[in-house]
Amino acid sequence: MLYFVLYLLVSALLRNCCVGVIASRHQQCFTFMSDNSSCPESWHYWGNSCYKITETRFSWSDARDECRNLGGVLAVPSSDQENEVIVNWVPDDSNVWIDCNDQEVRGIWKCREGNVEITYRNWDPTQPNNKVNEQCVVLSTMWEMKRQWFDVSCQRDNKAVCKMAARPFLQVCCIGVVASQDQQCFVFMSDDSSCPESWHYWGNSCYRVTETIFTWFKARDECRKLGGVLGVPSSNQEHEFIAQLIPTDGMVWIDCNDLEVEGRWKCREGNVEIAYRNWDDGEPNSDTDENCVALTKRWGSKGKWHDVKCDKPIPPLCKMAVRPVLHV
Numbered sequence: 001m002l003y004f005v006l007y008l009l010v011s012a013l014l015r016n017c018c019v020g021v022i023a024s025r026h027q028q029c030f031t032f033m034s035d036n037s038s039c040p041e042s043w044h045y046w047g048n049s050c051y052k053i054t055e056t057r058f059s060w061s062d063a064r065d066e067c068r069n070l071g072g073v074l075a076v077p078s079s080d081q082e083n084e085v086i087v088n089w090v091p092d093d094s095n096v097w098i099d100c101n102d103q104e105v106r107g108i109w110k111c112r113e114g115n116v117e118i119t120y121r122n123w124d125p126t127q128p129n130n131k132v133n134e135q136c137v138v139l140s141t142m143w144e145m146k147r148q149w150f151d152v153s154c155q156r157d158n159k160a161v162c163k164m165a166a167r168p169f170l171q172v173c174c175i176g177v178v179a180s181q182d183q184q185c186f187v188f189m190s191d192d193s194s195c196p197e198s199w200h201y202w203g204n205s206c207y208r209v210t211e212t213i214f215t216w217f218k219a220r221d222e223c224r225k226l227g228g229v230l231g232v233p234s235s236n237q238e239h240e241f242i243a244q245l246i247p248t249d250g251m252v253w254i255d256c257n258d259l260e261v262e263g264r265w266k267c268r269e270g271n272v273e274i275a276y277r278n279w280d281d282g283e284p285n286s287d288t289d290e291n292c293v294a295l296t297k298r299w300g301s302k303g304k305w306h307d308v309k310c311d312k313p314i315p316p317l318c319k320m321a322v323r324p325v326l327h328v
Contacts, residue, residue, distance in 0.1 A: 039166060039272070040071075046085050046234070046275045051075065052162045053089050053096060060136040063097040063160035072164030073114045074099040077139070083122050085275040086139060086161055087147045095158045100137035100149070102128075109137070113163065124148040195322060196227075202241045204322050207231065209245050209252050210315045216292040219253040219316030228320030229270045230255040233295075239278050242295060242317060243303030251296035252317040257310070258284075259291050267293075269319065280304030 039050035050072070058066055064074045076098040077083035090096050100111035100118075107130060111118040128134070128151035136154035139161065141147065152158075195206035206228070214222055220230045232254040233239035246252055256267035256274075265284065267274040284290070284307035292310035295317065297303055308314075 057157035067162035075163035095138035223318035231319030256293035
């Protein structure tokens with residue numbers, strides 16, 4: 001009877017708990033944060049942060065206030081990669097405010113994200129041109145030199161790029177104590193994590209390339225059946241790890257497509273939009289019937305992305321969160 005009750009307890013834990021909880025006689029309910037992170041609706045996830053391009057236009061100072069009202073700060077890129085990611089969310093022929101200005105000392109540009117000073121710069125070759133009334137900075141997709149920074153008047157009305165830390169999930173876990181006449185058993189979870197057999201562990205996630213091949217749509221269904229989602233890399237490091245799982249001359253489906261609008265590629269992992277891209281040279285080649293994406297080592301590619309026909313039979317790359325280790 002004791003083991004049956006323990007079985008029920010462990011089953012409940014698997015449904016409700018994640019990491020780092022130890023039961024005691026005096027307290028059985030715990031609030032804790034899981035390793036999963038999320039962004040509010042209409043925000044974009046990248047690099048453990050959430051980004052939003054506002055729909056409304058503001059002056060530069062009002063843009064900073066608006067980002068604070070939304071729970072974040074006016075953003076400023078700190079690397080080429082982050083700059084490129086933000087540009088992908090900026091509409092064509094548009095400007096967005098970033099948190100850079102020379103209002104304190106003319107010609108000395110200060111870029112901050114919250115209270116952190118950012119040294120990265122991505123000026124257009126003609127910028128800053130130090131006109132007297134141009135003391136704030138936009139990231140622009142308007143002029144011929146796209147994706148770079150321009151100094152403009154702080155009174156202009158532009159959209160803002162806001163940024164906040166990704167929000168961890170708060171969860172409550174209640175753990176029972178099973179007692180018999182001569183013993184008490186406590187169920188708890190360690191910080192160790194594990195993956196099911198035939199899955200590979202990296203970065204708090206489990207990855208699997210299936211042996212069976214599927215069309216792109218069936219590949220997504222298969223990953224769900226296995227308890228995960230069709231994966232897509234979100235960084236160079238994750239991409240390199242996944243590429244190691246692919247045999248020479250092999251390829252795998254990832255969750256990217258332009259099925260909604262031709263040429264507008266969307267990559268998602270579950271419900272999270274992924275901005276990272278790693279196209280091979282000449283890709284995507286925009287053939288109208290090549291609407292899905294595979295990570296491939298064929299055709300001389302070293303694990304880069306190709307757009308291919310969605311009905312091509314290819315094994316999927318599945319991904320799931322790691323499973324906590326339970327102890328009794």
